[in-house]
Amino acid sequence: xxxxxxxxxxxxxxxxxxxxxxxxxxxxxxxxxxxxxxxxxxxxxxxxxxxxxxxxxxxxxxxxxxxxxxxxxxxxxxxxxxxxxxxxxxxxxxxxxxxxxxxxxxxxxxxxxxxxxxxxxxxxxxxxxxxxxxxxxxxxxxxxxxxxxxxxxxxxxxxxxxxxxxxxxxxxxxxxxxxxxxxxxxx
Numbered sequence: 001x002x003x004x005x006x007x008x009x010x011x012x013x014x015x016x017x018x019x020x021x022x023x024x025x026x027x028x029x030x031x032x033x034x035x036x037x038x039x040x041x042x043x044x045x046x047x048x049x050x051x052x053x054x055x056x057x058x059x060x061x062x063x064x065x066x067x068x069x070x071x072x073x074x075x076x077x078x079x080x081x082x083x084x085x086x087x088x089x090x091x092x093x094x095x096x097x098x099x100x101x102x103x104x105x106x107x108x109x110x111x112x113x114x115x116x117x118x119x120x121x122x123x124x125x126x127x128x129x130x131x132x133x134x135x136x137x138x139x140x141x142x143x144x145x146x147x148x149x150x151x152x153x154x155x156x157x158x159x160x161x162x163x164x165x166x167x168x169x170x171x172x173x174x175x176x177x178x179x180x181x182x183x184x185x186x187x
Contacts, residue, residue, distance in 0.1 A: 004183045008135055015053055025184060027127055027173030029116045034172060035105055036066040039098055041168045042159040043089045049167075051089075058087030063098065071102035097158030104156040120174065122148045128175045131185070138177045141166050 010020035028034055040059065044052045052059075062085050064070040082088065082095045105115055112118040122144055132138045145166035152160040169175045178185040 005181050007179050007182045025173050031115045035068045037171050041164050062088050068102040068105050074099045100158050123174050133180045
């Protein structure tokens with residue numbers, strides 16, 4: 001595994017390599033997993049993804065295994081408990097945004113039957129293969145992430161700017177941005 005050619009961004013350490021090799025860019029259709037990535041991407045805004053990955057287990061424990069039904073019911077006591085939790089990013093707006101996002105997530109499920117059906121509808125249910133030759137060719141946003149971001153915000157989601165949404169699309173395999181010589185390109 002160590003001799004494989006990968007996207008250069010993941011060569012920092014084994015945590016990044018493992019995430020790249022086993023998760024990043026793999027299509028995700030499971031609502032629970034899509035919500036987990038939504039929470040993590042929300043907290044990543046303004047920070048490095050590596051920081052979030054290192055704290056992922058802490059986030060999972062703090063946010064009830066990313067159970068959006070439980071998170072939607074969080075009260076002020078739970079918010080204060082989370083803000084004291086040194087294992088996560090203790091940003092009041094992001095904590096409250098996660099609760100708002102859980103509520104909006106459930107509303108989308110009720111309207112579309114699943115969040116997966118809703119979000120994958122923006123790519124007609126298919127992964128968009130961008131086929132970048134180098135990391136410089138990988139965009140930070142696209143017209144689709146712009147449209148999805150706008151729609152999520154209209155539905156009450158927080159911390160879902162186009163850059164965050166595009167990172168979510170990459171993480172969940174809605175787009176394939178593995179560079180040309182990466183072993184996962186076209187996998």
